[in-house]
Amino acid sequence: MTCGTVTVEKAYGIDCKSSVAVEEANTELKSITKLPVRRLYLNGDVPPSSDVSGGSRCAGRNHGRRVDGDKAGADIESLKKQLLIVDQRLATLTGRLEVLKAVQQVLPAVPSGTEINSETDEPDSLEPVQEVTPSIQNVSGTIRPKKVGDKKTNTEASSNESDLLALLQLERLAQQASRRDYELLRKQYQRLKEELEWRDSGHGDDLGDAEFSSELISDRDRDSDSVQMKPSVALKSWTWRSSSTPSQESAATIRESHPGDNTSTCSSIESPSVANSENKHSWSEVQSRDKIITQLRSTIAELEPAVDKARAEATQRDMINKELDRKNKELQMVIDNLTANIEVLRAYQLTEQHIHEKTFVSSDDNIQRKRTYKVTENKEFVQMRGLITELQQKENEYKVRIEQLEKVLRQSNSLPEVPNLEELERHVTHMEQELEHKNERLAAFEQYLETKEEEFSVMKRDLENLQEENIRLKSEVTEAIYRDRESNMEKLEQVGRELQQAMEANKLLVEDINRERVLRKKYFNTIEDLKGKIRVYCRLRPMTPAEQRVQHSVADVVDPYTLVINTPKGPKEFHFDRVFLPEDTQETVFEDTHTLVQSAFDGYNVCICAYGQTGSGKTHTIIGDDIQPGLATRTFERIFQLTEDHQAQFDVQVSCSMLELYNDKLIDLLRLADQTEVKLEIKKDKRGIVWVQGSRISPVTDANQLSDLFYRGLHSRHTGSTRMNDRSSRSHLIVSINIECTSRLHGTVIRGKVSLLDLAGSERFAKSGSSGDQLREASSINKSLSTLGDVISALASEQPHTPYRNSKLTMLMQDSLGGNAKTLLFVTASIAAFNLDETLTSLTYASRAKAVTNAAQRSADCREIARLKAIIQKLRRGEEDVEDTS
Numbered sequence: 014m015t016c017g018t019v020t021v022e023k024a025y026g027i028d029c030k031s032s033v034a035v036e037e038a039n040t041e042l043k044s045i046t047k048l049p050v051r052r053l054y055l056n057g058d059v060p061p062s063s064d065v066s067g068g069s070r071c072a073g074r075n076h077g078r079r080v081d082g083d084k085a086g087a088d089i090e091s092l093k094k095q096l097l098i099v100d101q102r103l104a105t106l107t108g109r110l111e112v113l114k115a116v117q118q119v120l121p122a123v124p125s126g127t128e129i130n131s132e133t134d135e136p137d138s139l140e141p142v143q144e145v146t147p148s149i150q151n152v153s154g155t156i157r158p159k160k161v162g163d164k165k166t167n168t169e170a171s172s173n174e175s176d177l178l179a180l181l182q183l184e185r186l187a188q189q190a191s192r193r194d195y196e197l198l199r200k201q202y203q204r205l206k207e208e209l210e211w212r213d214s215g216h217g218d219d220l221g222d223a224e225f226s227s228e229l230i231s232d233r234d235r236d237s238d239s240v241q242m243k244p245s246v247a248l249k250s251w252t253w254r255s256s257s258t259p260s261q262e263s264a265a266t267i268r269e270s271h272p273g274d275n276t277s278t279c280s281s282i283e284s285p286s287v288a289n290s291e292n293k294h295s296w297s298e299v300q301s302r303d304k305i306i307t308q309l310r311s312t313i314a315e316l317e318p319a320v321d322k323a324r325a326e327a328t329q330r331d332m333i334n335k336e337l338d339r340k341n342k343e344l345q346m347v348i349d350n351l352t353a354n355i356e357v358l359r360a361y362q363l364t365e366q367h368i369h370e371k372t373f374v375s376s377d378d379n380i381q382r383k384r385t386y387k388v389t390e391n392k393e394f395v396q397m398r399g400l401i402t403e404l405q406q407k408e409n410e411y412k413v414r415i416e417q418l419e420k421v422l423r424q425s426n427s428l429p430e431v432p433n434l435e436e437l438e439r440h441v442t443h444m445e446q447e448l449e450h451k452n453e454r455l456a457a458f459e460q461y462l463e464t465k466e467e468e469f470s471v472m473k474r475d476l477e478n479l480q481e482e483n484i485r486l487k488s489e490v491t492e493a494i495y496r497d498r499e500s501n502m503e504k505l506e507q508v509g510r511e512l513q514q515a516m517e518a519n520k521l522l523v524e525d526i527n528r529e530r531v532l533r534k535k536y537f538n539t540i541e542d543l544k545g546k547i548r549v550y551c552r553l554r555p556m557t558p559a560e561q562r563v564q565h566s567v568a569d570v571v572d573p574y575t576l577v578i579n580t581p582k583g584p585k586e587f588h589f590d591r592v593f594l595p596e597d598t599q600e601t602v603f604e605d606t607h608t609l610v611q612s613a614f615d616g617y618n619v620c621i622c623a624y625g626q627t628g629s630g631k632t633h634t635i636i637g638d639d640i641q642p643g644l645a646t647r648t649f650e651r652i653f654q655l656t657e658d659h660q661a662q663f664d665v666q667v668s669c670s671m672l673e674l675y676n677d678k679l680i681d682l683l684r685l686a687d688q689t690e691v692k693l694e695i696k697k698d699k700r701g702i703v704w705v706q707g708s709r710i711s712p713v714t715d716a717n718q719l720s721d722l723f724y725r726g727l728h729s730r731h732t733g734s735t736r737m738n739d740r741s742s743r744s745h746l747i748v749s750i751n752i753e754c755t756s757r758l759h760g761t762v763i764r765g766k767v768s769l770l771d772l773a774g775s776e777r778f779a780k781s782g783s784s785g786d787q788l789r790e791a792s793s794i795n796k797s798l799s800t801l802g803d804v805i806s807a808l809a810s811e812q813p814h815t816p817y818r819n820s821k822l823t824m825l826m827q828d829s830l831g832g833n834a835k836t837l838l839f840v841t842a843s844i845a846a847f848n849l850d851e852t853l854t855s856l857t858y859a860s861r862a863k864a865v866t867n868a869a870q871r872s873a874d875c876r877e878i879a880r881l882k883a884i885i886q887k888l889r890r891g892e893e894d895v896e897d898t899s
């Protein structure tokens with residue numbers, strides 16, 4: 014770096030480190046003038062006052078003119094010659110300056126931002142010199158342009174520009190030196206011209222050398238002051254000045270240094286030989302400058318290989334970087350490919366594993382092979398996975414290394430100064446070594462990769478073999494499965510057919526079972542009837558729309574005979590002779606009832622009774638309405654239908670009585686308005702048939718007459734509106750239809766009775782909201798129903814005493830419950846959860862009644878038995894007349 018500076022200083026002809034140079038210059042000047050030379054003064058070095066004394070200089074000069082006045086013309090001639098020489102030199106320098114300008118124009122433009130001296134810069138100023146110097150340093154150093162205080166330029170392209178810049182700077186320096194020469198020579202020429210004119214005009218003697226000298230001195234002093242001299246710069250300034258105007262400088266200095274030797278001083282200034290020697294000296298200075306420029310060029314030429322070398326190194330580093338990038342990309346691609354292959358293998362392995370698990374199930378041999386393959390595959394997989402991890406680590410290491418290298422490269426590029434070429438070379442060598450090392454590692458890694466690739470290809474081949482094996486096994490298994498499937502399909506179809514047959518058989522069996530069960534129940538009921546058991550039917554009332562909105566059903570009908578009520582404590586099962594669903598119609602209900610009507614024609618006492626909670630559908634079942642007539646109307650029709658049927662054999666008489674038991678009082682509903690009210694008393698005849706003394710018994714001849722009578726009697730029945738029922742029956746209704754069939758052949762009489770009982774409903778006062786009369790009615794109803802329950806319990810448990818006489822209701826029902834009757838009890842119930850308690854009570858009540866056995870006997874049978882018994886007794890007494898007397 015310093016060599017550049019030295020070179021430039023040499024180029025300027027300055028040896029600022031040595032003050033000896035000043036002495037040498039003085040000596041040189043002395044030799045040129047061949048006169049004693051006073052010492053040159055540096056900046057701040059004030060000459061002695063005697064040296065600048067104008068008076069002494071004038072005295073010396075005047076004295077000299079007197080001595081050498083005859084030589085003035087010769088001096089003028091000399092000066093003219095000197096002037097011509099200077100003119101010639103000036104022309105030469107101008108030509109040279111033009112050449113330099115042309116060179117400068119040929120040179121490439123200075124890059125923007127690069128600071129150089131302008132053409133107007135003066136080299137005698139310190140700052141321009143300092144600006145130029147670093148640029149030259151760059152030429153021999155980092156080969157980059159650099160200006161004073163410049164920020165570092167990082168682009169490598171600027172290294173080329175720096176070379177050119179250095180050249181340009183050198184050219185500029187040379188140009189500026191020439192310009193300086195030119196200016197000084199022009200100045201010298203001007204002075205000489207002025208001096209010549211002055212001498213020609215004859216003023217030289219008057220004015221004296223003192224003025225001229227003082228002008229020269231002050232001119233010199235001005236130059237010195239303007240330079241702001243530092244030692245080196247002052248020396249440089251002197252050098253320029255002394256090289257260009259040695260005569261004036263020398264003359265002035267001589268005059269100053271030898272004030273007492275005026276003659277010699279004045280004569281030396283005006284001597285032509287001095288002028289010639291000055292021109293020679295200037296010429297030699299110019300030549301020396303040329304030499305310096307040549308030296309600079311040679312220095313540049315010397316530096317050029319270094320520059321080229323550095324440039325080549327930079328290019329090489331770029332190539333290294335590119336190579337590293339390329340290697341990195343290749344590695345990345347290899348790793349990506351491997352990763353993709355491994356992913357494919359892994360997916361394939363999973364698929365294969367899945368297939369193997371399916372495939373290898375068929376034989377033990379295959380299972381063994383599957384295990385072997387699995388182990389091998391797992392090992393290979395682990396190896397592959399290790400390889401991947403290793404590769405990834407390598408990749409990461411390389412990435413880090415590349416980053417480090419790039420960082421080093423960036424740092425080396427951004428170094429403000431590379432110490433020297435050697436260091437740069439060392440650095441490059443180190444980089445090359447490192448690159449070599451990396452290449453070696455890369456080669457090793459590639460070798461390793463090749464090995465792994467070979468392993469991978471081996472594994473791939475194994476895998477292909479496995480795949481082939483797998484395909485073969487799969488096809489075998491598929492064939493086996495297909496074969497098995499065909500046979501299995503046949504078997505399956507066979508089994509399906511058998512199953513279908515079994516299902517059909519099962520269905521038939523189920524139907525048979527149901528039929529048998531129904532028959533069994535029917536026969537059971539028949540047997541029970543024959544036994545005299547009370548037949549109990551349950552009828553469920555549908556929920557009203559209002560109930561459906563807020564209530565849910567608690568009833569499940571399992572079959573026509575079984576009802577399950579879901580209670581909070583669990584389901585409770587009830588068994589009845591028949592369970593009618595809410596949707597069952599009045600016709601359906603009557604279908605199972607009409608057989609009993611036939612029994613009345615056979616001489617049985619038939620009782621159809623409805624019991625249940627208020628509003629549960631008792632009146633609906635017994636009476637119904639115009640659209641859905643109940644059992645009563647249908648029974649009426651059936652009676653007269655049967656009357657028709659029996660008309661040929663029997664003379665059938667039908668009569669009807671209709672009573673209500675209201676507040677424990679019997680009321681004759683058929684009593685005529687004009688008929689006096691008589692006391693109604695409940696009686697029982699010898700056959701156990703209950704009848705009411707004082708009640709009106711109306712004979713009827715057809716169903717309509719009976720219906721009219723019935724509905725007329727209903728008009729008189731007590732009803733009322735409660736919360737539970739808009740039209741609640743507040744009394745028990747007892748309709749008795751007496752049927753008397755007299756045999757047209759024998760005259761025998763068969764008496765039967767059909768009793769229809771619509772009991773008042775049991776109710777809870779809180780729910781029904783009964784009060785006043787209704788409360789009394791309700792309590793009377795509940796009381797009578799309670800006595801009915803007691804009777805049923807007594808009959809069911811076959812107690813010796815049955816409490817019929819506890820209420821008029823039970824007294825009236827004496828021949829219907831446990832008496833000479835075939836009793837059908839309808840228990841009506843609500844399925845709404847709201848009525849769960851009442852429903853449970855009613856169903857329990859009815860279940861108990863189911864256990865009651867009536868002593869049902871045909872009245873005709875009884876008479877026949879009595880007649881036969883009488884005949885037997887007569888025969889026993891030995892009587893011969895045993896004719897029927899009954």
Ligand SMILES: Nc1ncnc2c1ncn2[C@@H]1O[C@H](COP(=O)(O)OP(=O)(O)OP(=O)(O)O)[C@@H](O)[C@H]1O
Binds near residue numbers: 743
């Ligand atoms: N099986 C049914 N199908 C359709 N509606 C019914 C059925 N059972 C009862 N009802 C209706 O329910 C309401 C009450 O019935 P019903 O008057 O017969 O009850 P109840 O048991 O006689 O009551 P109460 O004891 O208060 O006289 C009536 O409007 C009736 O039409």
